[in-house]
Amino acid sequence: MSDAVYNPAFEDDSACSWWTPERARAATIVSIAAGLMVIGAVMTFSASASPDKPIMWYSLWKSAAIRQLIFVALGLLAMLVTVQVPYRIWAFGRGALAAVFLAVSLVAVMLVFVPGLGVSVNNARRWLQIGPASLGLRFQPSELVKIFLPIFLATWMTYRLDIRQFWRGLMPVIAVIGVCVGAVGIEDFGTAALLAAMAGVMLLMAGAKFWHLALMVVPAIPAFVYLLLSRAHRMERLMSFMDIWADPMNKSYQVIQSLCTIVSGGWWGRGLGRGFVKGYLPEARTDFIFSVI
DSSP: OOOOOOOGGGOOOTTTTTOOHHHHHHHHHHHHHHHHHHHHHHHHHHHHOBTTBOTTSSOTTTOHHHHHHHHHHHHHHHHHHHTTSOGGGGGGGGGHHHHHHHHHHHHHHHGGGSTTTEEEETTEEEEEEOSOGGGTOEEOTHHHHHHHHHHHHHHHHHHTOOTTSIIIIIHHHHHHHHHHHHHHHTTOHHHHHHHHHHHHHHHHHHTOOHHHHHHHHHHHHHHHHHHHHSSHHHHHHHHHHHOTTSSTTTTTHHHHHHHHHHHHHTTTOSOTTOOSGGGGOTTTTTTTHHHHO
C-alpha cells in the first residue's frame, strides 16, 4: 500500500479557474441584455407587420424589422467584445482617457448643427447622417454622452477629486455635468433630464454632501425651465398631455392613437403582427412601441 496522503493543494483546478465572479456577473448582464434585445426584435416585427401586405414586402434593407435584426446582431457582437475589455482601462492617466472620450462625444453632439451632417426629424435636430440618405442610416451622438459621462464621473471621483469638498471637488464635476446636460438639452430635453438624474445619483453614491447638491438645484431649475421653453413643441407636448382631448387631430393625435392601440388589444392582445389600430400610430415601432406591446 502507498503511504501517500491526499493533499487538496495539489488538485488541478485549472479547468474551472477561468470562471471567476467577474465573468459570472458579466455573463448575467449579457444574458439579460440579450433577452431584452430579442424581445425588442420580436416586437419590432410585430409593430412593422401589416394585415394588407407581408412583412417582407420591401427589400431586406428597407424592411424595418430586418434592419432591427441586423442592428441587434451587431449590438450583441459589440457587447461581447466590450465585456472582454477590463474596465480599469478607463483609469489610465487617472481618468484622462475617460475625459478624452467624453470630449469627443461632446464634439459629436455639436456636429448635429453642421449643415449636411445633422438631420432634423419631427422638429428636433439630433441625428448625424451616415452615408447616403438612401440608406437611412443615422446616429444620435447623445447616446455617446450617456456612456462616457458616467465613466468620466466614476474615474475622476475615484482618482482625482474629493467630491466631499465643495469648491475643489464638487464644483468642477458640476461644471462638466452642466456642459453635457446643456449641450444635449438643446435638442433632446428628455435625454438631458436623464443625464442630470443619473449624475445626481452618482454624486450621492460617491459621498457628496446632500446639502451641497441641494444648493445646485437652485440654478438647475431655471436652466431646465429655459430648455423647456426654448422649443415651442416642448411646451405644446406638455400642455397637450394635460388635456389630450383639446386638440385630438393635431397635437394629441399620437397620444390618443396610442390609447386606442392599447384598448384594441384588450387584456391579452390580438397576437403578434395582428394589431390593426397601430396603422394609425405614426411612431408605432419606435417611441410608442409600448402601445403595440
